[in-house]
Amino acid sequence: MSHYIHDDKIKDLELMANKIRQAIIEMLIEAGSGHTAGSLGMADIFTALYFHILNHDPKNPDWPERDRLILSNGHICPVRYAAMAYSGYFPIEELKTLRKFGSRLQGHPERNMLPGVETTSGPLGSGLGEAAGIAYGARMDGKKFRVYCAMSDAEHQSGNLWESAMFAGNNKLNNLTGIIDRNNIQISGMTENVMALEPLRAKYEAFNWHVLEVDGHNIEEFVDAVEEAKTIYEKPTVIIAHTIPGKGIPEMEFDYKWHGIAPKPEEGERFLKELRKNVE
Amino acid sequence: MLNKETDKIPTRDGFGKGLVDAGEKDERIVVLCADLAESTRCHWFKEKFPARYIELGVAEQNLVTIASGLANYGKIPFISSYAVFNPGRNNEQIRTLVSLSKLPVKIAGGHAGVSVGPDGATHQGLEDIALMRVQPNMTVLIPCDAIEARKATLAAAFYDGPVYIRLGREKTAVFTTEETPFEIGKANILRVGKDATVIGCGSLLYNALIAAEELSKDKIDVEVINCHTIKPLDAETILSSVKKTSAIVSVEEHQIMGGLGSAVAEMLAQNFPAPQELIGVRDRFGESGEAGELIEALGMGVKDIKAAIIKVIKRKK
Numbered sequence: 325m326s327h328y329i330h331d332d333k334i335k336d337l338e339l340m341a342n343k344i345r346q347a348i349i350e351m352l353i354e355a356g357s358g359h360t361a362g363s364l365g366m367a368d369i370f371t372a373l374y375f376h377i378l379n380h381d382p383k384n385p386d387w388p389e390r391d392r393l394i395l396s397n398g399h400i401c402p403v404r405y406a407a408m409a410y411s412g413y414f415p416i417e418e419l420k421t422l423r424k425f426g427s428r429l430q431g432h433p434e435r436n437m438l439p440g441v442e443t444t445s446g447p448l449g450s451g452l453g454e455a456a457g458i459a460y461g462a463r464m465d466g467k468k469f470r471v472y473c474a475m476s477d478a479e480h481q482s483g484n485l486w487e488s489a490m491f492a493g494n495n496k497l498n499n500l501t502g503i504i505d506r507n508n509i510q511i512s513g514m515t516e517n518v519m520a521l522e523p524l525r526a527k528y529e530a531f532n533w534h535v536l537e538v539d540g541h542n543i544e545e546f547v548d549a550v551e552e553a554k555t556i557y558e559k560p561t562v563i564i565a566h567t568i569p570g571k572g573i574p575e576m577e578f579d580y581k582w583h584g585i586a587p588k589p590e591e592g593e594r595f596l597k598e599l600r601k602n603v604e
Numbered sequence: 605m606l607n608k609e610t611d612k613i614p615t616r617d618g619f620g621k622g623l624v625d626a627g628e629k630d631e632r633i634v635v636l637c638a639d640l641a642e643s644t645r646c647h648w649f650k651e652k653f654p655a656r657y658i659e660l661g662v663a664e665q666n667l668v669t670i671a672s673g674l675a676n677y678g679k680i681p682f683i684s685s686y687a688v689f690n691p692g693r694n695n696e697q698i699r700t701l702v703s704l705s706k707l708p709v710k711i712a713g714g715h716a717g718v719s720v721g722p723d724g725a726t727h728q729g730l731e732d733i734a735l736m737r738v739q740p741n742m743t744v745l746i747p748c749d750a751i752e753a754r755k756a757t758l759a760a761a762f763y764d765g766p767v768y769i770r771l772g773r774e775k776t777a778v779f780t781t782e783e784t785p786f787e788i789g790k791a792n793i794l795r796v797g798k799d800a801t802v803i804g805c806g807s808l809l810y811n812a813l814i815a816a817e818e819l820s821k822d823k824i825d826v827e828v829i830n831c832h833t834i835k836p837l838d839a840e841t842i843l844s845s846v847k848k849t850s851a852i853v854s855v856e857e858h859q860i861m862g863g864l865g866s867a868v869a870e871m872l873a874q875n876f877p878a879p880q881e882l883i884g885v886r887d888r889f890g891e892s893g894e895a896g897e898l899i900e901a902l903g904m905g906v907k908d909i910k911a912a913i914i915k916v917i918k919r920k921k
Binding site: 388434435436442443444445446447450452453454455456457458459460461462464483484487488490491 | 656661669672673681697704705
């Protein structure tokens with residue numbers, strides 16, 4: 325039993341995560357393109373962040389003391405947009421404008437378009453540096469908020485990310501928590517076949533990070549890990565969240581082909597039925 | 605202005621002094637450098653404000669990503685390295701995390717041009733103006749001497765948005781004064797004339813002034829414009845000059861493709877087409893040598909500028 329979250333709250337969050345998954349499918353059907361597998365896989369974590377962990381105010385997205393959530397792998401923005409809409413940043417109806425001309429919900433998120441998005445992202449490997457820069461600046465001014473950086477696993481193939489990991493370790497940025505979506509897929513296959521990431525834990529440890537590993541679909545485990553990170557004084561912490569790409573839709577799970585495509589309308593309707601069945 | 609006894613100081617020194625001035629004026633100013641604090645003159649800021657100096661090590665991509673985060677939080681970061689790396693190596697990070705993000709990161713590209721000298725082609729930045737001026741939201745400044753570099757650095761610090769400043773390594777003539785006005789986007793007329801306009805940026809402007817002076821002995825009356833801001837380009841000043849002279853020569857220590865000359869040609873083609881000659885590097889890399897000999901060897905010496913002026917006047921009809 326967790327010291328940090330009650331069982332009834334976990335149940336509520338699991339129901340919300342299901343709603344977020346449905347919203348993701350609905351958005352992507354409407355958009356006709358986008359990234360489905362990673363968005364679904366991170367639904368539990370984004371729900372935990374927006375509805376339990378983050379100290380934020382959806383009605384005041386520029387509140388200076390808010391926790392910052394940086395989404396480095398911008399392509400899974402449907403999960404962020406859905407969590408933002410359901411927590412009150414903007415009308416849920418607006419989710420249907422994803423990827424459309426004139427929309428604030430760009431195909432990859434832009435900070436100047438939608439308040440609360442924090443950073444413009446999509447090109448992989450650079451979110452951790454931005455997060456580390458915010459954490460460094462906040463520490464200079466004695467600010468108490470925390471900085472979270474959600475990353476994909478495959479973006480750890482890029483050099484810029486490791487430059488930033490080295491910087492954060494070197495500067496002991498204990499107000500920074502990295503969250504890795506370790507779903508094992510990338511656009512052209514399984515990560516370990518494209519360019520192996522393992523041993524990922526040892527790499528971070530070698531860069532002077534505190535490393536935790538959790539089941540990314542177990543909200544209690546994730547919340548506990550985030551709380552443990554707050555107790556680590558001398559290092560930044562990274563949470564390697566083992567997730568199932570496409571989680572919630574059995575025929576999509578672990579199929580890398582769903583990395584970068586959206587469901588067709590008839591497929592999507594079937595997926596929505598499956599998701600609704602889970603909460604009956 | 606053309607006094608032979610004129611001081612010679614590198615523009616990087618003006619930048620270093622400007623950083624200290626900016627740091628004194630505003631606590632939000634922070635300086636980030638990739639293991640080149642001394643040669644880019646960030647070390648003066650580092651000595652004065654150690655808590656606001658951030659060392660990145662040899663990691664130019666991270667120079668941008670960290671600075672973007674600092675600016676996102678509320679700081680005004682300057683990032684400094686050599687132009688071949690910054691904005692060369694880290695160009696996409698600048699595009700996404702600075703220009704598209706509209707964050708006030710100030711990018712300083714040092715050791716620009718062939719006048720870097722003996723270090724050779726790998727370290728002679730000749731593409732940086734092109735790389736920066738094609739990015740929306742970016743302002744591009746190229747100070748002509750150390751005094752102007754100090755002013756440009758201060759102006760960049762308090763300019764709302766991303767700015768690129770191009771700097772040189774070599775000691776070059778100081779030919780502006782503390783009183784010379786400097787306003788981003790407002791070109792300065794250094795010399796009034798009616799037969800041809802010479803527009804330049806950076807320390808090579810001094811060669812343009814000598815060329816104009818020498819041609820005046822042959823009764824050729826040349827107007828010289830200091831175009832320290834490549835973007836936004838001061839179309840008004842350039843057009844009014846070219847409407848008077850009907851001929852223009854652009855002068856820059858950069859590839860002629862994509863630099864000042866291109867910016868001027870693009871503007872004139874749409875408003876007031878006129879014969880133009882371009883002085884600059886012609887689709888080749890530099891090489892080792894002394895600054896002065898490389899400037900001559902690559903066709904950017906005083907005699908080359910004079911020849912271009914005579915040629916462009918002949919093309920008028």
